[in-house]
Amino acid sequence: MLKFVILLSAVACALGGTIPEGLLPQLDGRIVGGYDTSITTFPWQISLQRNGGHSCGGSIYSSYIIVTAAHCLQSVSASSLKVRAGSSYWNSGGTLVNVAAFRNHEGYNPSTMVNDIAVIRLSSSLGFTSSIKAIGLANYNPANGALATVSGWGTQSSGSSSIPSQLQYVNLSIVSQSQCASATYGYGSQIKSTMICAYANGKDSCQGDSGGPLVSGAVLVGVVSWGYGCAYPNYPGVYADVAVLRPWVVSAANSV
Numbered sequence: 001m002l003k004f005v006i007l008l009s010a011v012a013c014a015l016g017g018t019i020p021e022g023l024l025p026q027l028d029g030r031i032v033g034g035y036d037t038s039i040t041t042f043p044w045q046i047s048l049q050r051n052g053g054h055s056c057g058g059s060i061y062s063s064y065i066i067v068t069a070a071h072c073l074q075s076v077s078a079s080s081l082k083v084r085a086g087s088s089y090w091n092s093g094g095t096l097v098n099v100a101a102f103r104n105h106e107g108y109n110p111s112t113m114v115n116d117i118a119v120i121r122l123s124s125s126l127g128f129t130s131s132i133k134a135i136g137l138a139n140y141n142p143a144n145g146a147l148a149t150v151s152g153w154g155t156q157s158s159g160s161s162s163i164p165s166q167l168q169y170v171n172l173s174i175v176s177q178s179q180c181a182s183a184t185y186g187y188g189s190q191i192k193s194t195m196i197c198a199y200a201n202g203k204d205s206c207q208g209d210s211g212g213p214l215v216s217g218a219v220l221v222g223v224v225s226w227g228y229g230c231a232y233p234n235y236p237g238v239y240a241d242v243a244v245l246r247p248w249v250v251s252a253a254n255s256v
């Protein structure tokens with residue numbers, strides 16, 4: 001599904017003061033300010049497809065388990081989902097695999113976006129190649145300011161209705177939970193302990209990147225979750241914090 005994005009018009013009244021607690025979903029959107037890339041550079045990236053269209057990103061955790069966002073898997077049945085792995089293009093190439101089952105984090109809350117993480121079990125296992133590889137989960141969070149890279153097939157501007165067919169990526173800087181919740185940025189107390197942020201001027205993940213990988217130090221540190229607009233000044237992209245949610249992922253991967 002979609003990165004949950006607050007429309008700028010919806011927050012216009014809030015910019016001077018209170019920010020609404022509720023987050024509005026917006027139709028499919030891609031990486032803003034990014035570059036074309038190849039799946040061999042991001043071999044853990046998958047396209048989660050719903051009824052034949054790209055809906056979200058995800059990351060390969062093992063040959064049969066994908067990590068994605070819980071908001072991607074609301075009101076959906078496993079039989080309507082497929083995963084494309086091993087292609088730079090969401091709509092062709094690589095391998096297209098059925099979904100056997102999925103599990104959303106039991107503590108996911110769509111009004112606060114806490115615990116926005118889920119696991120998917122594939123119907124058949126992925127064979128690892130130079131284009132299909134698993135990525136490890138972060139054990140601890142990278143330092144504030146560390147380089148991180150997000151990839152996906154999401155929209156290239158906030159509110160756009162078309163997505164690119166070729167995988168995009170952008171380099172960002174990690175913004176720690178405490179920094180992201182500080183007065184330096186606009187979110188304040190909406191940033192909870194299951195969230196980590198990443199920011200760069202004019203660059204961001206966007207709708208359609210949801211569920212996809214934020215990688216730093218060659219491990220998965222975040223899952224694309226939400227934000228106010230995309231690449232909007234002082235509003236970093238917000239990600240599910242993989243280091244914090246890791247115990248849930250490890251356990252859910254064994255039971256899904």
Ligand SMILES: *[C@@H]1O[C@H](CO)[C@@H](O)[C@H](O)[C@H]1NC(C)=O
Pocket residue numbers: 035147171
């Ligand atoms: C992004 O960061 C990677 C790793 O440092 C680097 O190889 C790549 O050139 C960077 N891309 C851009 C567009 O700056």
